[in-house]
Amino acid sequence: MNRMKCIISYDGSRFEGYQIQKEKRTVQYELQKALTLIHKGCDIKVSASGRTDAGVHAMGQVLHFDTTLSIPEAAWQKAMNAHLPKDIWVRHVEAVPPTFHARFDVVKKEYRYKVRLSKHFDVFLRDQVFHYPYPINTEAMREAARHFLGEHDFTSFCSAKTEVEDKVRTIYELEILEDGEELVFRIEGNGFLYNMVRIIVGTLLEVGQEKKQPQEILAILQSKDRKAAGKTAPAHGLYLWDVVYDDN
Amino acid sequence: MNRMKCIISYDGSRFEGYQIQKEKRTVQYELQKALTLIHKGCDIKVSASGRTDAGVHAMGQVLHFDTTLSIPEAAWQKAMNAHLPKDIWVRHVEAVPPTFHARFDVVKKEYRYKVRLSKHFDVFLRDQVFHYPYPINTEAMREAARHFLGEHDFTSFCSAKTEVEDKVRTIYELEILEDGEELVFRIEGNGFLYNMVRIIVGTLLEVGQEKKQPQEILAILQSKDRKAAGKTAPAHGLYLWDVVYDDN
Numbered sequence: 001m002n003r004m005k006c007i008i009s010y011d012g013s014r015f016e017g018y019q020i021q022k023e024k025r026t027v028q029y030e031l032q033k034a035l036t037l038i039h040k041g042c043d044i045k046v047s048a049s050g051r052t053d054a055g056v057h058a059m060g061q062v063l064h065f066d067t068t069l070s071i072p073e074a075a076w077q078k079a080m081n082a083h084l085p086k087d088i089w090v091r092h093v094e095a096v097p098p099t100f101h102a103r104f105d106v107v108k109k110e111y112r113y114k115v116r117l118s119k120h121f122d123v124f125l126r127d128q129v130f131h132y133p134y135p136i137n138t139e140a141m142r143e144a145a146r147h148f149l150g151e152h153d154f155t156s157f158c159s160a161k162t163e164v165e166d167k168v169r170t171i172y173e174l175e176i177l178e179d180g181e182e183l184v185f186r187i188e189g190n191g192f193l194y195n196m197v198r199i200i201v202g203t204l205l206e207v208g209q210e211k212k213q214p215q216e217i218l219a220i221l222q223s224k225d226r227k228a229a230g231k232t233a234p235a236h237g238l239y240l241w242d243v244v245y246d247d248n
Numbered sequence: 249m250n251r252m253k254c255i256i257s258y259d260g261s262r263f264e265g266y267q268i269q270k271e272k273r274t275v276q277y278e279l280q281k282a283l284t285l286i287h288k289g290c291d292i293k294v295s296a297s298g299r300t301d302a303g304v305h306a307m308g309q310v311l312h313f314d315t316t317l318s319i320p321e322a323a324w325q326k327a328m329n330a331h332l333p334k335d336i337w338v339r340h341v342e343a344v345p346p347t348f349h350a351r352f353d354v355v356k357k358e359y360r361y362k363v364r365l366s367k368h369f370d371v372f373l374r375d376q377v378f379h380y381p382y383p384i385n386t387e388a389m390r391e392a393a394r395h396f397l398g399e400h401d402f403t404s405f406c407s408a409k410t411e412v413e414d415k416v417r418t419i420y421e422l423e424i425l426e427d428g429e430e431l432v433f434r435i436e437g438n439g440f441l442y443n444m445v446r447i448i449v450g451t452l453l454e455v456g457q458e459k460k461q462p463q464e465i466l467a468i469l470q471s472k473d474r475k476a477a478g479k480t481a482p483a484h485g486l487y488l489w490d491v492v493y494d495d496n
Contacts, residue, residue, distance in 0.1 A: 009371050120339065123258055
């Protein structure tokens with residue numbers, strides 16, 4: 001048995017999320033269908049680094065699966081892409097030790113969130129950036145962003161629906177990049193709670209609109225109350241950008 | 249009665265072309281539906297500069313319609329965008345003399361065709377650029393492009409299905425721009441036949457692949473035979489970019 005690790009990108013707009021659900025179009029369903037075809041009908045299950053919600057995109061989602069087939073890595077990529085719909089693309093395939101696990105071995109994840117500030121709506125980006133045609137104070141947002149760095153209890157920045165008990169996570173980086181009319185939030189951490197990036201971005205945008213002060217972030221974190229933070233930014237601006245594993 | 253001129257952009261990927269057809273999703277249908285709602289149920293007909301095929305996009309399609317309503321230009325834009333789906337966007341509305349005609353008064357049109365040369369497929373651009381991951385000789389293409397300039401009979405570069413009799417058109421400019429991994433064909437002319445831009449691009453790509461020589465273009469034009477030219481490049485790389493009218 002060989003364990004294969006894959007890095008994939010997908011446009012989340014026509015999927016009802018990553019995780020398989022009955023009678024819904026999901027990324028996991030399409031991946032398992034493609035692999036089952038390659039394995040002449042034998043069911044193949046894939047394990048990803050984590051789920052993404054409906055509308056959320058991935059540049060570098062990581063997954064693994066086990067196979068009895070011995071195919072060179074480049075041929076795996078070609079075979080999978082030939083069997084997948086055009087909104088999923090396998091970027092890379094490699095053989096890994098059987099102890100590798102795409103979810104349990106994650107060391108660091110990077111998400112990006114794209115906001116378009118232009119007054120003009122771009123039809124070609126309608127499902128790929130959050131259109132936010134308002135004046136914005138990026139310096140205030142950058143000041144607020146610094147308060148998220150380090151280890152915190154992120155209860156205030158997590159959907160109340162979550163079942164996870166330990167809400168302490170560490171944010172390593174939170175940059176706000178300006179790229180023409182686009183604002184890109186780049187956030188790296190050891191793990192993220194349900195809706196955490198979208199609530200952080202929604203709250204930072206309220207700081208950008210001067211509805212909240214940068215220094216309020218600490219009080220919001222301390223309150224451990226979802227209602228203290230800002231709105232959840234919409235799914236279609238969010239990208240799971242990179243998943244990092246330990247080299248050993 | 250007021251005649252209004254609109255400049256619109258649309259993502260052609262989910263439309264079966266511009267022109268209204270029974271039980272199909274078309275741009276014209278969505279525009280007329282929106283305007284009829286704004287006019288409380290009175291049927292409003294729009295006239296565009298020309299049709300675009302299924303999958304073809306527009307950055308600056310132009311159309312006109314007549315109305316009994318007196319609404320400021322900016323409010324027209326807002327009202328139309330509020331009633332249109334997200335893959336159509338009204339960029340500009342202005343009142344024009346009743347003699348203006350979006351189709352008959354066209355002086356010049358600009359199309360662009362986007363090709364992506366990267367080996368990596370980009371899921372986010374799958375419906376917006378033609379993915380062409382092959383080595384390409386851009387100098388040979390530029391040499392070939394020069395032969396299209398000026399007035400020619402474009403029978404060889406026109407779908408055989410066309411009913412138009414006069415196939416003489418003038419090309420003012422045909423540039424090939426390199427933008428990162430994208431190649432953009434920018435073509436300006438006094439008018440274009442059915443599939444003309446897509447056949448020109450398809451033929452230039454064959455020159456780029458060194459399957460045809462640049463100097464063959466003249467012989468292809470002279471043959472007046474569709475079979476002498478190259479393949480029709482796919483619809484999803486094509487954009488109606490700009491339509492120019494006489495200022496008078």
